[in-house]
Amino acid sequence: MDEKVEKIIEQHQGKPGTVISVLESVQENYGYLPQQILEQVAQALGVPLAQLFSMATFYSAFSLKPRGKHTIYACLGTACHVRGGARVLKGVSQQIGVKPGDTTDDRQFTLETVRCIGCCSLAPVVKVNEDVYGYTTTDKMRGILDNYKE
Amino acid sequence: MITVTINNKKYEANEGEYALQVLKREGIEIPYLCYHEALSPYGACRLCMVEVTGGARPGITTSCTLVVTDGLEIQTEAPEVVRIRKVLLEMYLAEAPGSEAIQELARKFGVERSRFADFDIEAKGDRCVLCGRCVRVCNEVLGVGAINYASRGTKSNINTPWYGVSSACIGCTACAYVCPAGAIDIIDSGDERIMETWNRTTLKLKECVETKEFFATEKVIDHVYSKALDLPEDLKEVSAGSRMRRRASEFLPKYLRK
Numbered sequence: 001m002d003e004k005v006e007k008i009i010e011q012h013q014g015k016p017g018t019v020i021s022v023l024e025s026v027q028e029n030y031g032y033l034p035q036q037i038l039e040q041v042a043q044a045l046g047v048p049l050a051q052l053f054s055m056a057t058f059y060s061a062f063s064l065k066p067r068g069k070h071t072i073y074a075c076l077g078t079a080c081h082v083r084g085g086a087r088v089l090k091g092v093s094q095q096i097g098v099k100p101g102d103t104t105d106d107r108q109f110t111l112e113t114v115r116c117i118g119c120c121s122l123a124p125v126v127k128v129n130e131d132v133y134g135y136t137t138t139d140k141m142r143g144i145l146d147n148y149k150e
Numbered sequence: 151m152i153t154v155t156i157n158n159k160k161y162e163a164n165e166g167e168y169a170l171q172v173l174k175r176e177g178i179e180i181p182y183l184c185y186h187e188a189l190s191p192y193g194a195c196r197l198c199m200v201e202v203t204g205g206a207r208p209g210i211t212t213s214c215t216l217v218v219t220d221g222l223e224i225q226t227e228a229p230e231v232v233r234i235r236k237v238l239l240e241m242y243l244a245e246a247p248g249s250e251a252i253q254e255l256a257r258k259f260g261v262e263r264s265r266f267a268d269f270d271i272e273a274k275g276d277r278c279v280l281c282g283r284c285v286r287v288c289n290e291v292l293g294v295g296a297i298n299y300a301s302r303g304t305k306s307n308i309n310t311p312w313y314g315v316s317s318a319c320i321g322c323t324a325c326a327y328v329c330p331a332g333a334i335d336i337i338d339s340g341d342e343r344i345m346e347t348w349n350r351t352t353l354k355l356k357e358c359v360e361t362k363e364f365f366a367t368e369k370v371i372d373h374v375y376s377k378a379l380d381l382p383e384d385l386k387e388v389s390a391g392s393r394m395r396r397r398a399s400e401f402l403p404k405y406l407r408k
Contacts, residue, residue: 035312048295048318053311057301064312 001040004029009044019047023055023062032063068103068110070148072096073127077116084137085124089113091138092126095145108149152220155204157227169213169224170198180226181235181259183242183330184281185214188291195281197238201228210234240264248275249331277333280306284325284334294318294373297325297348310348319345320369321353343367358389360396365389 008025012018022045026037033056042049056062074089089111093099096109103110117125122134126141133144154163156178163172168191173180183195193215200213204223210231213224225231239256243264246252256262282299285308289295296319300309310316321343326334335346338355341364345351355364356371371386385393 038311048289048298049311050295050298050316050318051289054298054300058299 001044002037005037005040005044009041019045019052019055020059023052027062032066035064063110066103066107068108070108070129071110071112072145073112073114073117074100075115075117075123075125075127076113077120077123079120080116080124083123088124088126088136088138088141092141092145095138095142109145152218154218154221155223157225163218165218167218169200169216169218169222172218173198173200173213173226178226180213181239181255182214183255183279184283186283186287186328188328189283189286190290191215192282192286195238195242195279197235197242199231199234199238201225201231203228235259236261241266242279243267244269246277246279246331246333249277249279249333251330251332252277252279255330277331278308279331279333280308281330282308283328283330284308287324287328292320292322292324292373293377294320294322296320296351310351314349316345316348316351319348319351319353320373321345321351321367322370322373338364356387358392359387360392361389363389 005026008022008029011025012022022041023033023038026033026041030037038052038056039049041047042052056064072092074085074092076085076089089100093111096104096111098104098109098111100111100113114127117127117132119125119132119134122132124136126133126136126144128144128148133140136144151162152165153160154169154172155161156173156176161172161176170180170182170185170191171187180198180200182198184192185195185198191214193212196212198213199210200216201210202208202216202222202224205219205221213226216222216224236259239259239261241264242252243256243261244266247267256264280299285298288297296316297308297310300307300313310319321336323336323343326336326347333347337344337346341355341357343353343355345353353367353369356366356368357363358365365388375381375386384396388396
């Protein structure tokens with residue numbers, strides 16, 4: 001078994017209802033939920049693999065695909081939408097060359113859409129990791145994203 | 151024994167049972183998809199709605215999750231109940247346009263056409279109504295858990311992990327047996343059983359040493375022997391018919407008069 005998983009399971013073992021916490025830790029450690037790792041988790045916890053897959057596909061916090069180092073959340077809530085959020089999303093999507101929900105080949109960025117981050121006065125809003133950017137435009141986003149590139 | 155009133159008529163019922171069980175026993179017609187006597191009540195399909203007219207909590211609820219209490223009064227044909235039932239059946243027709251069983255059920259309860267038929271374009275030939283009977287039989291009864299729900303909302307579906315060939319599936323066919331929509335395809339061909347719906351998961355069938363018929367998958371036999379203790383070993387390799395003949399031929403000579 002993979003050492004990292006072994007450790008994660010050890011941390012949670014014996015406590016009922018640990019499956020979600022285990023999946024969260026796996027996601028944190030691997031960046032996503034790899035199939036082989038979930039197979040090991042299922043075995044160790046005695047939970048059917050189908051159930052883990054069910055949970056992993058139900059919660060949007062879990063990803064079954066590798067994710068980028070940075071996650072871009074383009075807001076499409078009502079306020080952002082009215083102020084051109086969709087256009088900003090399209091611009092970002094073209095800049096990094098992936099559709100919402102996908103990750104760039106160099107594993108730098110994952111593009112996601114969200115419905116309101118809770119700061120509509122700054123619309124249109126884009127969040128990169130935990131940093132919030134307001135009054136965004138396609139041009140501004142180019143500069144912002146450059147700061148995250150290595 | 152307690153007394154419940156259904157459609158203004160009194161019936162006897164056992165304490166702790168569900169209203170739907172009483173309805174079924176008394177032959178009172180009510181549609182349902184997610185309920186099955188071998189499985190825990192689920193309350194997912196909402197078709198078995200009844201109106202509770204008396205007692206502590208009046209209102210409309212699913213009879214499959216309604217525990218009967220003494221003096222319970224329910225109506226199965228109240229106008230609101232019938233209306234809800236028909237809308238639901240229309241939705242199921244749109245959800246599973248490919249299922250003849252669902253069409254038959256809808257027709258039986260007076261629904262021929264669905265106003266929602268054009269909404270779910272992705273549904274096309276889909277037959278699954280997501281009642282979850284297959285999931286529950288696989289998990290609860292068999293203890294296998296080869297299938298489960300995947301995704302969420304309109305993308306919700308039932309399948310194997312990663313939509314691949316299942317290593318957990320034992321090929322018992324219980325999922326197809328309990329499916330109310332006829333949505334699960336299984337093909338036996340030669341010495342193989344192919345679970346078409348579960349991404350062509352293929353299992354080896356065992357041949358009866360006496361009649362040469364294929365009677366169960368090897369994994370089913372292993373599963374049964376791993377769960378039940380003290381099963382005679384020689385029954386591993388014979389079909390149900392041969393099993394009976396074998397036991398009878400041992401038993402009868404002992405008791406028949408010479």
